[in-house]
Every structure is written in structure tokens, then in C-alpha cells.
Amino acid sequence: MLMRQLFDQETFTYTYLIADPKTGEAALIDPVAGQVERDLGVLKDLELELKAALDTHVHADHITGAGLLRERTGCRTVASIAGAECVDLHVEDGDVVTVGNLAIEVIATPGHTDDSVSYLVGNHVFTGDALFVRGTGRTDFQNGDAGDLYQSITEKLFALPDETMVWPGHDYRGHTVTTIGEEKRHNPRIAGKSLAEFKAIMEGLNLPRPRHLDRAVPANRECGLGLAEGDPHATEFSDLETTDAMSFVAEQAATIVDVREPHEFVGELGHVEGAENVPLSEIAQAALDWRFDQPLLFVCRSGRRSRGVCDQLVKRGFRNVVNLRDGMLGYRKATSL
Numbered sequence: 001m002l003m004r005q006l007f008d009q010e011t012f013t014y015t016y017l018i019a020d021p022k023t024g025e026a027a028l029i030d031p032v033a034g035q036v037e038r039d040l041g042v043l044k045d046l047e048l049e050l051k052a053a054l055d056t057h058v059h060a061d062h063i064t065g066a067g068l069l070r071e072r073t074g075c076r077t078v079a080s081i082a083g084a085e086c087v088d089l090h091v092e093d094g095d096v097v098t099v100g101n102l103a104i105e106v107i108a109t110p111g112h113t114d115d116s117v118s119y120l121v122g123n124h125v126f127t128g129d130a131l132f133v134r135g136t137g138r139t140d141f142q143n144g145d146a147g148d149l150y151q152s153i154t155e156k157l158f159a160l161p162d163e164t165m166v167w168p169g170h171d172y173r174g175h176t177v178t179t180i181g182e183e184k185r186h187n188p189r190i191a192g193k194s195l196a197e198f199k200a201i202m203e204g205l206n207l208p209r210p211r212h213l214d215r216a217v218p219a220n221r222e223c224g225l226g227l228a229e230g231d232p233h234a235t236e237f238s239d240l241e242t243t244d245a246m247s248f249v250a251e252q253a254a255t256i257v258d259v260r261e262p263h264e265f266v267g268e269l270g271h272v273e274g275a276e277n278v279p280l281s282e283i284a285q286a287a288l289d290w291r292f293d294q295p296l297l298f299v300c301r302s303g304r305r306s307r308g309v310c311d312q313l314v315k316r317g318f319r320n321v322v323n324l325r326d327g328m329l330g331y332r333k334a335t336s337l
Ligand SMILES: [Fe+2]
Pocket: 057, 058, 059, 060, 061, 112, 129, 137
């Protein structure tokens, strides 16, 4: 098996690329929306064809890249039967997903969330947020249950051979990989601990509520924020000409978001002064930090991509969204007169 471990610094998330080098078929486990371009770049460099995007669970801290990857590559999206409804293939304990000659075996490992699964490929197990290096996922939100997690780890994951390589969904302290045997001996939360002791540890963690919980979970249930082109007749946001759009910015101190790719942002047409560049694939993640009542102006080249973004955002509950109708083309025309 060919494998790459990829990291998202913003959410401390590991994404795994696994592939069958013989057939060139590949899968991504826990892709992050804002890293889709990176992932597609690695696939291209290694001449691999993406066949599946698998999520270990409905994430609360980042937006899955599965939906975007499906749009871009036609790959299948895969998740637990208890997870996101939007996926192409729902799996449960014991199922096997085949990618080339790789057999990806599903092990239900609920506890962090009720839909959590681990994926076993040969002697590598991708544990999502069930088992970390010297840690575990939290169990205090989103149908989490410490008793279930204890059972998942001690009875299912620890039943794997000691030499099984464990690839976690996150790490916050610089670890990358561990083994089942190592965690059985050294995991401070669970090694040698009784169920009661484990529950007491989990209850005592007092972790802050995930910043993005309320928005990331509903978005991920739909495979991430789909940024297909919006309905041109959507009326819930304003579609304004340059002059009116600029008055909106001035009057409401709106945030100007340019959704073009970075090379376009600095290209021939330039950009509106003060605009921040958030390419399409990163909008879903960035939107987690915007207030629902925040005045936002979206800009692209012709007004089409930004219209799609506006359409999606109003559906998500954003209430003060404006599209620059003719994009930078209209803006240049209007400001050169
Ligand atoms: Fe999680």
C-alpha cells in the first residue's frame, strides 16, 4: 500500500491518502475542505485516481472535503450508516470497501460520536477520533458516550494485533503514529484503567465547547458546504452593481471576500481594495468564523462563482450577504469611467 499522512494546521486534522500502487486507485480518509487543492495536487503528482473519500465520523471541528472531492473527481463518498445522509455509500461494522486491491475494513468504534468508525487496511488502522496517540477523542457532545468509547477501544481496537499501526484523526502535540501495543501499555486515559476510571477521567476533562460545533455538524451532514453555482434567481441576498455594492461596504463596514483563486486575485483585473482572498474551496471553513449578521460582500471575476457562494450562505442562515453582480469585470468598468 502507498500511503501519505497529510496535516491541516488550522484544525490539527490528519488526512490519509492510501492507494494501490498497482492499479493507481486511491482513497482519502478524513479530507478537509480547505485542503482539497493540496490533496488533488498530491494525487496528480503520484498519478493516482481518487475512487473514494471516507469520513470516520461527522466532524465538529472542520468541514469535510468529501463533497468537494466528489464534485471534482467523481469519487464515491463513504461514511457510517449512522453518519451523514449525503454520502454515496453507507457502511457498518464488518463491511469492506474495495479500492484497487486494497480492502478497507470497517470497524464500528462509537463513543466520540455515535457514528464513529475506524478503517483497517492490512496492519494499518485509521482510528479517526476514537483513539489518538496517548489520548482519545472527547465524548462530551454530539451523542458521545464514554462507556461506548471504552468498549470500542478495549474490545475492538485493542483486539487487533499489537504491531498494528494506529493513524489518528488528530494530534495536538506533534505525534504522528503509534501502535496498538504501545497504546495498550502507555495510553494514560485507558491503559490499565477500569470503565469507571475511564469515565471519571473523561468527565473531568472540562474541555471548552468546540468553536464550530453548531455549524460544522449540519454542514458535514451534507458532505460539507456544497458550493455549486447558485440559483441565479435566488432573492435572499442582494445582487448589486458596483456603485451600490461599494455603498453597502462603506455604510456597513462590510467584509469584502474575493472567492477567486489566488493567481486571479493578483492577476490582471486586480482586486477590490481591502478584499480578503478566500478561494471557493476554503469558503466553508472560513464561514465558520463569520457572524450570521456580519455584512459580507462576495466578489469573483464575473459574479457567477460569488453568486453561488451567496446562495449557499443564505441557505446556511447568513442574513446580510451581497453579491457584486458583475464581479471584477463590472467593477473595473465602473471604476475606470
Ligand atoms: Fe471529531
